[in-house]
Amino acid sequence: MTPTSLDYYGIEELLTSDERAARDRARRFVEEEVMREIVPHHRAGKFPEHLTGRMGSLGFYAPYLKEHGCAGLSYTAYGLIMQELERADSGLRSLASVQGALTIQAIHSFGSPEQHTRWLPGLVSGEQVGCFALTEHRHGSDPGGMETRARRDGDQYVLNGSKCWIGNASIADVKVVWAKDDEGRVGGFIVEKDAPGFRTQDIEGKFSLRMSRTSECWFENCRIPAENRLPQASGLSAPLSCLAQARAGIAWGVIGAAIDCYETALAYAKAREQFGRPIAGFQLVQEKLVWMVQEITKAQLLALRLTRMMEADAVTPAQISLAKRNNAWMALECARKARDILGAAGISDRYPVIRHLMNLETVYTYEGTHDIHTLAIGRDITGLDAFGG
Ligand code: TGC
Numbered sequence: 001m002t003p004t005s006l007d008y009y010g011i012e013e014l015l016t017s018d019e020r021a022a023r024d025r026a027r028r029f030v031e032e033e034v035m036r037e038i039v040p041h042h043r044a045g046k047f048p049e050h051l052t053g054r055m056g057s058l059g060f061y062a063p064y065l066k067e068h069g070c071a072g073l074s075y076t077a078y079g080l081i082m083q084e085l086e087r088a089d090s091g092l093r094s095l096a097s098v099q100g101a102l103t104i105q106a107i108h109s110f111g112s113p114e115q116h117t118r119w120l121p122g123l124v125s126g127e128q129v130g131c132f133a134l135t136e137h138r139h140g141s142d143p144g145g146m147e148t149r150a151r152r153d154g155d156q157y158v159l160n161g162s163k164c165w166i167g168n169a170s171i172a173d174v175k176v177v178w179a180k181d182d183e184g185r186v187g188g189f190i191v192e193k194d195a196p197g198f199r200t201q202d203i204e205g206k207f208s209l210r211m212s213r214t215s216e217c218w219f220e221n222c223r224i225p226a227e228n229r230l231p232q233a234s235g236l237s238a239p240l241s242c243l244a245q246a247r248a249g250i251a252w253g254v255i256g257a258a259i260d261c262y263e264t265a266l267a268y269a270k271a272r273e274q275f276g277r278p279i280a281g282f283q284l285v286q287e288k289l290v291w292m293v294q295e296i297t298k299a300q301l302l303a304l305r306l307t308r309m310m311e312a313d314a315v316t317p318a319q320i321s322l323a324k325r326n327n328a329w330m331a332l333e334c335a336r337k338a339r340d341i342l343g344a345a346g347i348s349d350r351y352p353v354i355r356h357l358m359n360l361e362t363v364y365t366y367e368g369t370h371d372i373h374t375l376a377i378g379r380d381i382t383g384l385d386a387f388g389g
């Protein structure tokens, strides 16, 4: 196991022993069971499906929850687990985000006790795969405009519409689908694997998050039992509150990708010689390495403070937006600088940098684009809505 990792400001001292243990368990899993899988699966554009159950058995899905087999750890431990998963590949962290912070979170927050008993144990253990279908072909940043409808018909709901860019939808046993009801109010509906009228297709040709399955979905008079509606989910705030948990995980996760880029670039720069000396000795190269250390350190402090505020139940959506916005941008910039330091070698998957760089283009966009978070924070500090309308 890698003994050390970038920790310029002694973050280690601010963690509890349980948090360190959770991080080390995730790191060990990544190094012993995942790293050898990554390049072949990334090249093939496939997720190593057998890891889904294994990650459940290690308690990686919504580990900040206590019931139904969840690990009952702190939000900081959750963040550290996401960091270690994303150090390997954003697709691995994405699986944990979609399964845990989105699907499990939605059923946990808005489901009935019967729904908890029925679906949560299988999702928490990873025996069942979940997905969270909010985005539509015509509505990404503005999910409030969604066109998918759920019409009540006796003891069933009939869903019509489509969703796009949905992680794991084509293999999901349990799909949390957000749709507007007869009153035009957003609700959450659980669509099970073989629901009649449901169709899905994986999106091919992705250059980013290749080690992750992403799908389109269509609902054509798709009938589900009325008891599959999440009773407590009423309005757009329901899916947005799940996104808050996932965005906090991303704020931590991307630090893992950034550290991997930095450490790769540092080692390369010390070994690679040009003009008769290691390129690490050139001022311009040092400036890039220093920028990475500086921004990763700031991102670590931001992420830690964020999850400590979440542990105290004292965080606002705009504060979460700020951490997601800053840290995803920071990681993408680190990947770009690391790619530059590696020269031509930086475009080869012999090194992890180009893979992280391509992945981070997705992370910059999903869970609210960089600019959508700019406007969310802008609205918070000015009281003025610049989203349009
Ligand atoms: P707005 O009026 O602001 O809000 C509607 C209601 O929601 C409440 N709210 C929140 N609640 C909890 N957490 C948040 N972060 C919240 N933000 C808003 C708000 O108080 C209001 O409540 P109420 O009771 O008054 O109705 O809604 P808006 O239509 O103006 O939109 C705001 C905006 C643009 C920020 C929002 O729509 C947004 O976040 N858009 C981005 C969409 C997005 O992030 N989609 C992500 C899809 S899932 C995904 O990408 C998964 S990838 C996962 C992975 O692989 O890791």
Ligand code: FAD
Pocket (backbone or CB within 6 Å): 098, 132, 133, 134, 135, 139, 140, 141, 142, 164, 165, 166, 167, 168, 208, 209, 214, 362, 365, 366, 367, 368, 369, 370, 371, 372, 375, 386, 387, 388
């Ligand atoms: P758009 O909303 O069309 O935005 C395009 C551009 O316009 C962006 O630059 C944006 O910032 C800008 N823009 C939009 N509105 C404004 C404005 N008011 N002011 C200024 N600029 C604006 N979604 C799910 O529901 N579930 C998933 O599991 C999921 N997984 C994903 C996996 C991958 C690999 C990807 C790429 C996406 C995934 N998404 C998922 C979708 C993701 O959340 C959306 O892509 C994202 O919310 C942006 O929506 P969009 O792509 O439609 O872009």
